[in-house]
Amino acid sequence: MIYDFLNDLTGSPFIAGTITALLPLFAFILPFALFAVLLERKVAGHMQDRLGPMRVGYHGILQTVADIIKLIQKEDIIARNNDKLLFNIAPVLTFAGSYAAFAAIPFSSVFLGANIDLGIFYIIAVTGLVVAGILMAGWASNNKYSLLGAMRSAAQIISYEIPTILVVLSIVMLTGTMSLYDLSESQTSYFWNWYLLGGPEFEIQKFLLIPFMLIGFLIIYISTLAEVNRTPFDIPEAESELVSGYHTEYSGMKFAMFFLAEYANMFAVSAIVVALFLGGYQSPFGYLGNLLNINWLIPLEQFFWFTFKGIFFVFVQMWLRWTLPRLRVDQLMAASWKYLIPIAFFNLLIIGIISIL
Amino acid sequence: MSVRTEEMVLNMGPQHPSTHGVLRLELTLDGEIITKVVPHIGYLHRCFEKHCEVMSYPQVIPYTDRMDYLAAMGNELGYVIGVEKLLRIQVPERVEYIRVIMAELQRIASHLVAIGTYGADIGAFTPFLYCFRDRERILNLFEITCGARLLYNYIWVGGLSHDLHPDFVRLTKEFIKEFKPNLRELNNLLTYNKIFIDRTANVGILPLETAINFGVTGPMLRASGLKWDLRKDDTYSVYNKFDFDIPIGEGKMGTVGDSWDRYYVRVLEMEESLKIIEQAIETLPDGDVTSAIPKKIKPPVGHVYSRVENPRGELGYFIISDGSTSPFRVKVRAPSFVNLQIMDELCRGHLVADVIAILGSVDIVLGEVDR
Amino acid sequence: MRAYFNNIFTALITIFVGMKVTLRHLFTPSVTIQYPDVKLPLPERERNRLYVNMDDCIGCDQCARACPVNCIEIETVKSLPGEDLGKTSNGKKKALWVTKFTIDFAKCCYCQLCVFPCPTECIYMTDVYEFSEYDRNNLIYDFATLTPQERQEKIENFRKFSEEKEKQKAKTDKSE
Ligand code: SF4
Ligand code: SF4
Numbered sequence: 001m002i003y004d005f006l007n008d009l010t011g012s013p014f015i016a017g018t019i020t021a022l023l024p025l026f027a028f029i030l031p032f033a034l035f036a037v038l039l040e041r042k043v044a045g046h047m048q049d050r051l052g053p054m055r056v057g058y059h060g061i062l063q064t065v066a067d068i069i070k071l072i073q074k075e076d077i078i079a080r081n082n083d084k085l086l087f088n089i090a091p092v093l094t095f096a097g098s099y100a101a102f103a104a105i106p107f108s109s110v111f112l113g114a115n116i117d118l119g120i121f122y123i124i125a126v127t128g129l130v131v132a133g134i135l136m137a138g139w140a141s142n143n144k145y146s147l148l149g150a151m152r153s154a155a156q157i158i159s160y161e162i163p164t165i166l167v168v169l170s171i172v173m174l175t176g177t178m179s180l181y182d183l184s185e186s187q188t189s190y191f192w193n194w195y196l197l198g199g200p201e202f203e204i205q206k207f208l209l210i211p212f213m214l215i216g217f218l219i220i221y222i223s224t225l226a227e228v229n230r231t232p233f234d235i236p237e238a239e240s241e242l243v244s245g246y247h248t249e250y251s252g253m254k255f256a257m258f259f260l261a262e263y264a265n266m267f268a269v270s271a272i273v274v275a276l277f278l279g280g281y282q283s284p285f286g287y288l289g290n291l292l293n294i295n296w297l298i299p300l301e302q303f304f305w306f307t308f309k310g311i312f313f314v315f316v317q318m319w320l321r322w323t324l325p326r327l328r329v330d331q332l333m334a335a336s337w338k339y340l341i342p343i344a345f346f347n348l349l350i351i352g353i354i355s356i357l
Numbered sequence: 358m359s360v361r362t363e364e365m366v367l368n369m370g371p372q373h374p375s376t377h378g379v380l381r382l383e384l385t386l387d388g389e390i391i392t393k394v395v396p397h398i399g400y401l402h403r404c405f406e407k408h409c410e411v412m413s414y415p416q417v418i419p420y421t422d423r424m425d426y427l428a429a430m431g432n433e434l435g436y437v438i439g440v441e442k443l444l445r446i447q448v449p450e451r452v453e454y455i456r457v458i459m460a461e462l463q464r465i466a467s468h469l470v471a472i473g474t475y476g477a478d479i480g481a482f483t484p485f486l487y488c489f490r491d492r493e494r495i496l497n498l499f500e501i502t503c504g505a506r507l508l509y510n511y512i513w514v515g516g517l518s519h520d521l522h523p524d525f526v527r528l529t530k531e532f533i534k535e536f537k538p539n540l541r542e543l544n545n546l547l548t549y550n551k552i553f554i555d556r557t558a559n560v561g562i563l564p565l566e567t568a569i570n571f572g573v574t575g576p577m578l579r580a581s582g583l584k585w586d587l588r589k590d591d592t593y594s595v596y597n598k599f600d601f602d603i604p605i606g607e608g609k610m611g612t613v614g615d616s617w618d619r620y621y622v623r624v625l626e627m628e629e630s631l632k633i634i635e636q637a638i639e640t641l642p643d644g645d646v647t648s649a650i651p652k653k654i655k656p657p658v659g660h661v662y663s664r665v666e667n668p669r670g671e672l673g674y675f676i677i678s679d680g681s682t683s684p685f686r687v688k689v690r691a692p693s694f695v696n697l698q699i700m701d702e703l704c705r706g707h708l709v710a711d712v713i714a715i716l717g718s719v720d721i722v723l724g725e726v727d728r
Numbered sequence: 729m730r731a732y733f734n735n736i737f738t739a740l741i742t743i744f745v746g747m748k749v750t751l752r753h754l755f756t757p758s759v760t761i762q763y764p765d766v767k768l769p770l771p772e773r774e775r776n777r778l779y780v781n782m783d784d785c786i787g788c789d790q791c792a793r794a795c796p797v798n799c800i801e802i803e804t805v806k807s808l809p810g811e812d813l814g815k816t817s818n819g820k821k822k823a824l825w826v827t828k829f830t831i832d833f834a835k836c837c838y839c840q841l842c843v844f845p846c847p848t849e850c851i852y853m854t855d856v857y858e859f860s861e862y863d864r865n866n867l868i869y870d871f872a873t874l875t876p877q878e879r880q881e882k883i884e885n886f887r888k889f890s891e892e893k894e895k896q897k898a899k900t901d902k903s904e
Contacts, residue, residue, distance in 0.1 A: 047750045048486040049759045144367050148389065148709065231480060232552055235710070242709075243374060323546070323746045325553045326480030328710045329389060339736060416796035419839035483750060490759050504775035504853065510839040518840065519773060546749045551739040 029102065032307075033263040036314060037064045043318045074252035079142070082249065086140035091250065091257035094133030098265040100126040105271045106180045108281045108302035119180035120168055123272060124161065127227070130265065131157045134246050137258075141249035149245025152235050152329055159336045160226040160233075166344035167220040170351040171195060171276050174209075184280025194279040208354045212347050217277045219344050221313070223336070224269035228262065231321035235329055270313035274306065281306035362387060367709070371400050375478045375713050378723030382700070382712065389708050394701045398694075401727040409687035414440055414514060414654040417687065422508035424691065425725040427470050430463035430499075431667040433512040436687075438593055439663030439674045440514045443656035451644035452516050453595040458529070458637045459499070459511065460594075460665075461630040465536075466495040467668035468623045468630075471720040475620055476547050478717040479556050484547040491539055494532050501525065515650040526638055533631055540627065548624060557620060558611030561703040561715035565614065571702070572695050575670025577719060580606035580622045581614035587666035599636045601629045616718035623720075655682050669693050669720060689728060693721040774855040775838050778831055780871040784816040784850035787824035791842035791851050799835035800842060803828035805886045816848045825886075826872050827879040833859070834867040 007016040038053070038061065045052025053060030078084060104119040116122055131154050138150020172178055174195070175186060187193045197210055226233035237245035247258045274280060281302035290298070327335065369382040379400035385393040405424060409417050421436045422429040434456055441448065473488030496506045501522040503511040511518050547553055563573070568581040578585055586603045588596040604625035606618030656678040664673040670692025679685040696719050703715045761768065770776075787804040804824040815821055843852055861867050874882065 043754070044482075046754045046758065048483050049490055049753055049756060050486065051758045051760055051762070054762055144365065234480070319747060319750065320743075322483050323750045324481060324743060325476065325547070325550065325556060327552055328556055329708060331555055412796055416794070416841065419796055419837055419841065483753075487753075493759075501771040501773065504771065504773035504840065505838065508837070508839075510841065518844075522771070522773070542749055546746050549742055550746055551735075551742045 028107070029099065029260070029264050029267075032267055032311075033260050034064045034068075036263045036266065036311075037067070037259075039311075039315065040318050040321075043315065044322050047319075047322045068256065071252055071256045076252045076254065077249075079249060081142045083140040083142065086136045087249075088254075090133050090137035090140060091254040091261075092133075093136065094130050095257045095261040095264070097127055097129030097133060098261045098268055100129070101268040102264070104180060105268065106184050106275060106280055107306050108299040117177075117179045120172070120178050120183075120272070120276070123180075123268070124165060124168065127265070127268065128157075128161070130261065133261075137250070138246040141246070143249050145242045146246050146248050149235075149237060149242045149248070152242075153229060153237075153246060155329075156229070156233065156235065156332060157227050159333060160223040160340075163219050163223040163336060163340035163344040164227065166341070166348050167216045167223075168272075168276065170216055170344075170348045173348070173352055174355050180275045180280065184275055184282060187279040187282055190284065190286060193282075194284075195277050205354055205357055208357075209351065212350050212354070213277065215343065216347050216351070217273070219340055219347070220276070221273055221316075223340055224273060225317060225320070226332070226336070228265040228269055228317075230266065230317050232324040232326045233332060234321075234326055235332060266314050266317055267310050270310045270317070271306070273313060274309040278309055364392060369712065375474075375717065377474065377716070377721055380697075380721070380723055380726070382716070384704075384709065384712060386709065391704045391707055391709065391712060394704045394712065396697055396700055398697070398723075398726050401723045403728065405728040406687055406689065409684055411683060413682045414656070414684065417684065418513065419508065419510045422510060423724060424689065424728055425467075425667060425669060425672070425693065425722045426507060427722055428463050428467040428668045429508050430459045430512065431467075431665060431672060433509065434460050434594070435663055435665040435667070435672045436674050436676075437512050437514050438665065439661050439676045440654070440656065442661045442663055443659060443676060443678050444514070444651065444654065446515055446649060446651065448515055448649050449644045449646065450595070450642045452646050452649070454637050454641050455517060455521060455646065456512055457594055457596060457599070458634055458641075459502075461633045461637075462495050462498060462529075464630045464668045465627045466492045468627050469495075471623055471668070471717075472543070472547075472620065475717040475720070476553075478713045479553060481547055481550075481553065484543055487539065487543060487546070491536055494536075498525065498528055498532065501528070513650055514654055516648065517646040520646045526641070529634065529638060533635060536631070540624070544624065548621065554610045554617060556710075557617040557714055557718065558615055560611075560616045560707065560711050561718060562612045563614040563619075563699065563703060567699075567702060568614070571699050573670070573699055574695065575667070575692050576622045576626060577619055577670065577696055577699075579603065580619040582606055587664060587671060591664065593663075593665060596633075598640075599633045601632050604629065616714050619718040619720075653682070655680070664690070667692055669722065669725070670696060691725045691728060693723075693725040694728075697721050697726055770855040770857075774857075775840050775853045776855055776857040777833060777853070777859055778836065778842070779852060779854045780829060780831070781850040781852075782826065782829065782871055782873045783814075784818075784848045785826055785829065785871075786816060786820055786822050786848060787826040787829075788847060790845040790847065794841045794845045796839060796841060797835050797837055799832040801828060801830045801832075802826065805882050807882075808885060808889050816850070818848055820848055825874065825879075825882045827874060827882060828870075829872040830868050830870050832868045834864050 007013055041063070042052040042060075044050075053063035056062040056066045078087060101123045104116055104122050106119075134153045134157075135150050138146045138148075138153070141147070171183070175183060177183060177186075187195060195213055197206075197213070229235075229237060235242075235245075237247065242248070247255055250258060283301055283305045287298050287301050365386045367384045367386055369384055371379040371381045381397040381400070383393075383395040383397060384391055403423070405420055408420055412420065418433055418436060421432040424432050469488040469492040473485040473492075476482070476484035476488075499509060499511075500506045502525055503509050503519050505511075563577065563581050565581045565583055568578050569583070573581075574585070582605055584603050584605050587593070588601075589603060604622050606613050606615075606622055608615070608618060609621070610617045658678060658680045660675065660677040662673060662675045664671050666672075671690065672692055673690035675686075675688040675690070676684050677686040699719065700712075700716065703719075704712050707715070787802060789802050789804070792798070792800040792802050804826050807823055807825055838853070840853060859867075872879070
């Protein structure tokens with residue numbers, strides 16, 4: 001692991017810890033956010049028969065950098081009636097929530113911030129912080145639209161956590177581990193070992209499990225989509241109704257924080273889905289490193305596969321966003337309580353029954 | 358035990374992404390449920406009617422363009438028909454045909470905007486741009502004909518400012534051919550989307566009785582189930598020569614007169630307009646489009662009410678002439694203005710998100726509401 | 729129960745249909761252009777900034793009267809009997825010095841009403857559309873070709889001339 005390596009190298013647990021903690025931010029989240037924002041705009045553009053950003057750099061690849069520079073330069077506006085303390089904390093908290101999740105995400109077998117036994121549990125718990133941040137932002141803005149957006153968001157995230165957890169539970173039940181590292185390791189290197197296709201055990205259960213795993217996968221994808229407030233579940237920031245919901249009043253870097261948190265979150269939830277159902281960092285077709293007998297290649301390949309899968313699901317999120325209209329508040333709740341939760345629950349039961357067969 | 362709840366007043370607009378211009382809606386909310394909607398208008402008032410009193414008759418035409426700026430051809434047509442009635446002049450056949458073609462193209466363009474922005478209101482941004490892509494082609498057709506894309510000053514008293522461009526017929530045919538599959542694609546993407554249906558069906562139901570009492574016209578009235586279209590029922594220009602249907606709301610996805618019906622009537626109307634344009638282009642007579650334009654427009658003393666079916670409903674002009682070169686009074690019955698009244702009736706008891714859905718389905722143009 | 733599963737089914741199906749449409753568009757070429765680099769050809773009837781060919785203008789004021797927003801301002805002085813102002817290209821004789829001919833493009837609505845009444849067809853619309861300015865006053869275009877001194881001179885000349893005429897008239901009146 002990286003931490004042990006750095007600990008040996010520097011001899012100081014503090015320095016090693018700091019570097020390990022900051023690594024995902026600088027090595028991954030920031031570049032990813034830069035890339036994802038551009039991807040989003042390009043995908044949106046081309047889906048709508050436009051070109052998207054074209055001016056900055058070749059085909060606009062530096063557009064997000066330019067945007068960030070612009071955001072940094074912007075005046076930080078705090079309205080007179082805002083609750084200043086909460087107003088300033090909220091973006092940090094929101095970002096911290098989604099950033100903390102990256103600690104437990106297994107990018108590859110060696111690059112894993114903290115290999116905690118309760119990895120998946122930790123991620124679900126810590127992303128709950130985002131709700132607090134959003135609620136704070138909405139309340140502190142002292143703006144009716146922001147408040148409505150924040151309330152909606154809180155209600156939404158809380159009700160969609162239930163189906164997510166139910167599906168996670170079915171996987172945990174099947175495998176008996178909550179550690180994302182173990183989960184990924186168990187879905188060894190070929191795609192028929194993924195839990196989406198029934199898991200690594202090659203028995204009759206595997207084939208019985210496949211349809212229910214597919215359902216579970218769909219449910220968790222939909223509900224994580226709702227947790228990160230993406231269309232069709234973007235009602236907390238529905239720009240045609242609530243201007244832009246809880247971050248209406250924010251500008252400059254604080255707005256950028258929310259933005260960064262949103263994109264970091266998009267990847268985090270995709271990563272969970274990937275780790276649970278699609279073999280985590282495992283390559284679907286075996287490793288080039290094994291073939292060529294180059295050991296250090298394997299972690300790189302794993303990193304590549306993990307980000308590739310993650311970004312693919314981020315792409316699907318964007319694809320959905322530019323295709324679908326958004327739901328209404330009550331329909332959103334109905335979708336969770338009337339459809340996703342019962343189905344996830346039955347799914348859990350059936351998977352349980354199959355696994356004891 | 359009852360809980361004391363407080364009502365919250367929420368100002369939607371005049372700067373709001375989906376009030377379609379500078380409209381301010383004062384919403385009284387109980388939680389997220391609407392208890393009252395008061396539209397405040399007048400942010401875009403430009404004294405159209407007063408202006409007319411000092412303009413000569415032809416000079417009014419550019420001003421009519423600026424009322425319903427998404428359907429400028431229709432506005433011109435209504436005004437020009439009124440003045441022609443005052444003058445008692447007959448315009449050549451070709452002029453009438455071209456006017457019908459232009460008005461119908463304009464109807465498609467206007468409905469495309471209505472549909473596209475409606476999609477954007479509901480949260481689907483992509484159909485919006487597809488609609489604008491197609492509208493662009495119609496605007497290009499207008500541009501080659503008269504040089505302007507939005508505010509044409511094309512239909513004149515007694516004629517037209519320019520004859521059709523030599524390429525116009527060919528390009529229009531091309532457009533129709535390519536537009537039909539696009540319309541089908543739009544239906545797949547938006548109209549029949551389950552989420553879209555859930556958002557719009559059974560939302561803002563307008564019963565026929567109420568619609569008539571409020572004087573609602575146009576696609577809104579038809580969506581409530583009445584076959585009332587001035588093109589057929591009080592025919593003007595040469596509409597009686599063409600064969601087309603009047604689509605009405607059938608409650609296919611919910612109740613008759615809900616937002617989805619209002620939306621869908623517009624989609625169907627575009628198809629009917631295509632039919633009219635095809636027929637008109639096939640039978641386009643020859644002639645001179647400027648021959649009947651009077652040198653001096655000085656109608657005799659009198660008054661006239663002319664009305665046309667604009668994309669948003671019945672557009673009426675009441676023109677009083679005192680025998681001089683400028684009208685004594687021009688009163689406009691603007692369909693958007695009349696249709697907007699219904700907001701309170703439709704929104705009560707719905708959620709904030711539904712206000713957007715309803716306002717979008719009413720399809721107002723603030724330029725016309727405020728004039 | 730049937731409606732329940734039907735709902736799920738139609739929701740998924742319509743979502744997939746929609747996604748198919750957008751995916752197809754991901755690979756169709758875009759319809760937009762890179763505006764300042766690429767420009768669409770404008771049709772020949774394009775209605776943009778007006779241009780006045782002063783060589784042909786006879787100063788008849790018809791365009792100004794046709795304009796619905798009064799953005800054309802024309803001032804003219806009569807020429808003196810001996811002066812020759814030349815002819816317009818379609819053979820009309822010019823008789824007025826145009827000392828002022830301004831069009832305020834901030835007011836102009838590009839309706840083209842001024843173009844049709846012109847007897848010499850010297851005011852027309854061009855296809856120039858990129859002429860935005862930081863100062864509104866810069867949008868007032870002066871088309872008159874005379875220099876300020878010349879304008880002053882013409883006005884002076886005419887004043888003198890008419891004064892003389894007055895005097896002469898007075899004289900003849902007296903002598904009668
Ligand atoms: S185009 Fe219209 S507004 Fe402009 S100067 Fe000519 S008449 Fe006036
Ligand atoms: S109408 Fe023509 S000739 Fe007369 S003043 Fe205007 S530009 Fe000159």
